[in-house]
């Protein structure tokens with residue numbers, strides 16, 4: 216387009232293509248299915264939002280690719296991740312519109328859709344793979360790969376995305392490089408472990424000497440405390456941690472998990488604020504997709520009851536299970552298991568605190584630029 220050509224609204228937005236892209240099949244089959252237009256438009260609106268989500272994810276993945284993530288880039292990435300969270304709210308709410316269609320309205324045209332299904336949404340699969348949903352943790356459907364329902368071209372695209380770097384991996388590498396877990400004499404990991412062990416020992420002694428407890432209650436409390444200690448041991452002991460990773464119960468590397476824990480515990484220190492927002496956004500995104508999945512599963516239950524899906528899965532049961540298991544950033548949720556109340560946190564030495572301050576706040580401040 217030349218500079219003197221004026222942009223025209225309908226051309227810029229390609230409205231001709233967009234508004235002629237709804238082609239209900241019921242009419243062609245001689246059926247009166249008033250709600251098919253709604254069904255198509257809602258799906259198309261989802262696909263547009265999926266496109267935007269992929270755009271934001273690709274922007275973040277690109278900026279996290281180098282060994283050094285600039286602070287300004289980090290802040291923009293957080294903005295984009297938070298935008299995804301805002302979009303997810305629309306994605307969940309949009310189901311309200313579709314639910315104005317009754318199961319009988321849907322029956323006017325549902326049989327004409329087989330074997331197509333949202334299960335074939337390539338963009339949804341790309342989002343899952345970009346985030347880091349591991350292929351071997353996907354629920355198996357009739358022992359067939361989820362890509363078998365796709366055209367050859369689409370299957371190739373989705374399989375390539377399985378091999379591409381994921382947000383989980385890139386965030387892991389970035390966390391593992393965090394400079395603050397060991398600054399000069401301050402070793403966060405050692406301090407944290409010492410604090411926890413001391414606290415556990417103190418709690419145990421208190422249970423042992425509390426003469427208001429019956430013997431049965433004492434044993435119960437000691438057993439609970441043993442379980443708590445074992446949970447912390449699974450973090451302190453690298454081998455135990457790796458075993459959890461092998462079982463898929465942890466996905467982050469140990470270094471990354473420790474760094475994420477420190478960011479969570481000291482998230483209000485100026486240099487930690489943007490990293491903390493990043494972790495919060497990733498947690499929100501995981502929760503957002505889990506919510507969408509649950510909500511979609513419930514909608515499917517009320518629309519088709521216990522029938523199998525047009526895409527060949529068990530329908531509602533598959534979707535409900537996927538909502539629970541198809542998660543990516545569960546480690547960030549599990550950080551809370553290891554959180555300490557603020558008044559028990561190891562104190563940061565003054566020089567470390569200063570280095571975590573903003574430059575203009577008077578310290579010799581340094582930012583997370585090393586990350």
Ligand code: HEM
Pocket residue numbers: 257258261262313321331332333334335336339511514515518519523524525526527528529530531533534537541
């Ligand atoms: C009446 C409305 C809907 C019904 C009855 C329905 C039903 C289903 C069913 C039964 C499945 C499981 C796969 C299968 O066997 O077909 C599924 C999967 C899926 N649907 Fe829907 N759906 C509806 C609306 C939507 C909408 C509006 C979207 C938005 C794009 C969507 C996206 C998906 C996606 C992405 C999957 C794959 C989920 C996964 O594998 O984890 N669905 N749907």
